[in-house]
Amino acid sequence: MSVVPFVKALLHVRDLAVSLEDGTPIVEGINFTVAPGEIVGVVGESGSGKSSIATALLGDARAGAIVSGGSVLVDGRDILSLEDAGRRRLRGSVIAHVAQDPALALNPMRRIGSLLDEELRVHQPELGKAERQARIAEAAADVGLPTAAEFLRRFPHQLSGGQQQRVLLALAVLLKPGLIVLDEPTTALDVSTQARVLATIRNLCRTREIGAVYVSHDLAVVRELVDRVVVLYTGHIVESGSRDQIFGAPTHPYTRGLLDAVPDISGRHGVRAIAGHAPALDERGTGCAFAPRCDLRSASCNGQPALRDFGDRHAVACHHPVRGKREESPIAVRADSSAIDLPALAVIEHISASYGASPVLVDVDLTLPRGYCTALVGESGSGKTTFARALVGAVDDVDGAFFYDGRAIPLSGGRDRDLRRRIQYIFQNPFRALNPRQTVGQILRTAALHFFPLRSADADKEVAAVLERVALPPELAQRYPRDLSGGERQRVAIARALICKPELLICDEITSALDVSVQAAIIDLLRQLQKEVGLTILFVTHDLGVVRAVSDFVAVLRHGSIVEQGSVARVLDHPEHDYTRALVADSPRLRNTAA
Amino acid sequence: MATIYSPQPQPTADRPEAEQGGSTEAGGDARVKAKRAVRERLALPAWLPWLGGRVLSGIATAVVISVLVFAATQALPSDPARVILGPDASEDSIHTLQRQLGLDQPIPLQYVRRAGRAALGEFGDSLDSSVPAGKIVADRFGNSAALMAVVLVLAVPLAFLGGVALAIRRDSRFDRWTMNAIILFKALPAFVLAIGLILLFSTTVFPILPAVSLLDPEISPLLQPIYLVLPALTLILIVAPFLLRLVRSAMIETLEAEYVAAARLRGIPEWRIIWTHAVPNALVPVIQGIALTSRLLLGGGLIVEVVFSYPGIGNALNSAIEMRDVPVIQAITLTMAVGVVGINLLADVATVLVTPKLRTSARPRLRAGTRAKLKLKAGGV
Structure with missing residues (x-):
């Protein structure tokens, strides 16, 4: 043993x-x-x-x-x-x-207090009501929850995610x-x-x-x-x-x-x-x-x-165990200049959006330098997805100015075909972003034929070329999305954007549904595309580790406002805003090396 | 559950401060909190404005329906005056009667006058029997409502217990056989079922029940149960399997939910999990299913009423149409339409009341298509 x-x-x-x-x-x-x-x-x-x-x-x-x-x-x-x-x-x-x-x-359907009470009643029926209340208050205090009776009368949907998890801990x-x-x-x-x-x-x-x-x-x-x-x-x-x-x-x-x-x-x-x-x-x-x-x-x-x-x-359990300390490949040196010195592909000024009465974005300015990857970081509810969707014209209630390649673009309302081609969007969940009734080849051809007047044989050539570009075997064109792994599906989603020959790629949390080992491959692919094709990328994420790996510049979004932006090295190594500092400090890390 | 309702903005912001705020709140002044708790209990429920809006839209629906009913009866190719006076009447007397009935006035004015009186329950006299149409509807509707009540009171608990029992024994032999039997029942047309029951209980095999419902119009049908048995039994056999399948599938879905798994891993006994964790969550589809059944019974009892000669509203509507008895047709269709609107309203209010997330929201939203989805889930009606 x-x-x-x-x-x-x-x-x-x-x-x-x-x-x-x-x-x-x-x-x-x-x-x-x-x-x-x-x-x-x-x-x-x-x-x-x-x-x-x-x-x-x-x-x-x-x-x-x-x-x-x-x-x-x-x-x-x-x-x-x-x-x-x-x-x-x-x-x-x-x-x-x-x-x-x-x-x-x-x-x-159950108030959180009733769940706690039930567990005590089932396991320790000898306890009286007062004793049970005391035990519940004790457990709530142990996990950092309010102990007031009013709080225990709440339903799960009236709590934040952190509080909900603490309720589960209290039950435990x-x-x-x-x-x-x-x-x-x-x-x-x-x-x-x-x-x-x-x-x-x-x-x-x-x-x-x-x-x-x-x-x-x-x-x-x-x-x-x-x-x-x-x-x-x-x-x-x-x-x-x-x-x-x-x-x-x-x-x-x-x-x-x-x-x-x-x-x-x-x-x-x-x-x-x-x-x-x-x-x-x-x-x-x-x-x-x-x-x-x-x-x-x-x-x-x-x-x-x-x-x-x-x-x-x-x-x-291995026939070829590897001895010795782990060595790490050093990271490539990134752009260190400020984004302002670089030619901009897209400039977004004073964007505001709201959901009903509550504001989602408040007066956000952001510049996307041409040929670089800019990350937009924020926690859930910070408005980062709304911002990304506004750039492709998919948000209705939005004000502000959007200059793309020197041209003013209306944020809502119709866009011409060429502009839609030049800005492509990739969704978070590759399991739901691909039509399950079409083969990979059909999915890619549909996108290509929508924008380019291609003959059938040429379209097939484009499909083969783009599959190679995202490192997928050409025979995959015959398969359906359900036959593919999560990483392969996300590559197909990227290929569908690439076949339109875009200039700006908007990636909305595209690695968060994937395993780490697969995520790394997608990050590699994006870096490579950026280098070879000169793509401009807006990468939306909540993970600062991914930001470090994929992007050149970063903007930190909080409650719909950008609190800090700059080059990745500057923002992550020397954060200036308190919120960014807290984010960096709270992110779990693999190494002790001080930032 | 999540599949039925559209996502709502969370009342408590899912942000770190909200959590911190909650934690510091623990050390806050207890008196302030007690006061706030009292205020929260005394405050009007958040869904009250929603209910007001829902009632108003129900009334608007009823008005629209009344216009449609009026327009439809206007379009009927017959003249009430001619029907009343018969084929031998002179043109003069027809004109006189038309004037008396107000049929010579502009159509919008006719509508307003009739609608005003209809709101007071007056629909005019039946052209066929000179009895006020309102009274015919009240009597017949009472009979139908009694039958419907008996059916629901028996079918709902039966379907509920049966559905829960099947869901717990999912995929067992008992479950599979019952489901097969239910599908057989569904394949049987209602009139075949009714005639089969008559053959079984009123003729040669067990001649114990009357084949025809000869209700005494002076007493409530509930006091003459012998005439209710066969029509009610037929309807129960039609609606109970549908409801049972609905309860079963709703229960299977909630029994697979993560909160049920979590309760099991906390050592909660199985019967408690079923009745206090799973059943409450299965209620919403069941409420909507009961509403669907009620609407079905409201108009769909016709076949049974015909087979058993039960003096219900369906029969009354049928004969009124045959006689071109416009006041009665208007009275019945309008009453049934208002009934359907009322049932929908009740079902939606019940749904909001049993769902904490909707109950505590100022803008409860039931997603459109819920009912269609329910039908699909139970395999159609």
Whole structure:
């Protein structure tokens, strides 16, 4: 056994396996332990099985799946071998679960106080009303929520995202369990809210000696929070070890690749994508699942590698482990001059927009220098998407001036075909932005034929050329969007914009629905297009790490106003506005290098 | 739920300060908070202006319908005066009667006069029987409403319990067989069902129930239940399967929601999850489904009324049209239209009241197409 059993362990997971009802394994051979007060991070990309592990720890599996083997010892009792009633008693009181999206995990019909009260009544029926109220107030205070009766009478939709997540935390700590399983609890939150919620979690675990399993895809968050890390790939543990081992001397090629792919706000290195994408559940072979994407693969990779102990509780499942410290590729030097000195492609002056009575944008000025990438950063609700959409004429209630290539353009109302061609928009979610009834080829041809009087054969040539441009194989033209992975779909969406031969590309959070390793490839592609085609890009995002990796200039939007703008190096290394400073400070980072 | 309503701007801004504000609020003055809580409870509900607007638009709908009904009866190729006096009347007496009935006046004026009287429940006398049309409608409508009430009171709880039970046992053998039986029922035309029941209960097999509803017009039909059984049973067999499928699919959807999974992972017992977490969330589609059923029963009871000779509103409308009895036609169509508007209004108010997010909003918005979607979900009516 590679993982040394920890004597004082609170949670002991042994050979845990979850599979579909037909026997297809989702996760297999999961072993790890959690000591009191220890936070263990379970890291993986989408489809790695991390959420399946999270619910299996409470003896539950989503519909269509079953916990098919192994044991989960909580306080010495195996939760998997218990009867339903016994398992139910443990849930919440001994081991609690915090779900990913608080907006979905709170019942919209129930006041939050009634949810807390119900949990106490179910698990501790002996408590009187006054005692229950005292316990609820205590739990609310523990997670930083107001304890007033008026607050507890609110419905979930009357709370902010951060408050909703704190309600879930309060539900989790209410019965004072020894263990909490957190399934990506901060992905739906803004960085500043996330930073505060993470601080609450850390504090709870330290002071109460609560053990925690923190499931996440976000390596930077994991690094800031956890003591130990378990790295998952396609349902298997590929590496596990202390935080310093995993982030300082990662040994599995996948762990290394993942770390290289994360754009970091401190920005001393470039991002490097992992080629290809993780195999789907029914595509998994018998050998090392990572081999097809690995530079070090050899014939021995056809056999499943066992998890081997590398000493000091560091275990790796690889035939070709990489020793030594991780080296980073330095980042390319960027434009350092101010945007004002550069020729502008688009100038936006005094844009204001409102949704009903509430203003969304207030008097925003922005200049997009020709041939550079400008990032527009803001938290949810800051108005960044409204701004981006206003540039393509997709917002009705908007005032202001828009000069494009020296020409004044009306912000609302009709635009001529040529202008529509020159400004292209790429949406956040590639799963919904492509017509599911058209093949990739048809999607691209439609866009090309809309703007250019092409003959059929020429259109096909254009399609082939643009697919090559975004590094997709030409035979993809025959496929439907549903056959493609998320990264491939986003490349098709980019290709659809490129085939129109645009000058300005507006990218609205185009990487936030993608896995890190795939995001890195898209960022690479955008940088390359910018260099080779001379595209001007407006990149809308909430992630400062991505800003560092992709853009030359950045504008920070808050409550509909730009609070700070300048070159990326200047704004991120020496932020001047308090809000920017808070954003930079709250962003989780992969390295300690001071900005 | 989220699929039915359009997204609303959040009352609490989703911004970090809002959260900080909430946290510092905890240390604030308790008295101020208590006062605010009292004020919040005494304040008029936020949805009240919405309700006012909704009632006004309901009235406007009724007025538009009355114009359409009036226009439609005007377009009928018949002259009430000729119908009353018969084919042998002289032109002179016809003209006299037309003048007496006000038929020689300009059409807009006729409309205003009739609409004014209709608002007071006066539709004029029936051309066929000289009884006030309002009274005919009241009697017949009462009979129909009694039948409808019996059907709803029995069908709704039956469908609700059945739908919840099926949703919990989803994909079990019991669920599959019941669903197949329901589809068979749906394929059966209503009159076949009605005749089948007559054969079964009124003729040779079990001759225990009357085949024809010979209601005593002097007493409420609810006091003559023997005549209600077969018509009600037929209608229940028609509407209950539809409602049951609706409840089942709404319950399946909420049982798959993340908040139900989260409640399970908190160790909440299953029966509590079903009745206090899932059922309340399944209510909205069910309310709209009941409204749909009620509208159906309002006019669609006709087949049953014909088969059982039940003296309901559908039968009355049918014979009024045959007789070109314009006042009765106008009275019935207008009453039914107002009924439909009323049912819709009730259903929307109920929907807003059971949905906290709508109830606390100043501008509750039910997205257009909700009803069409419901129909689709339950597999059509």
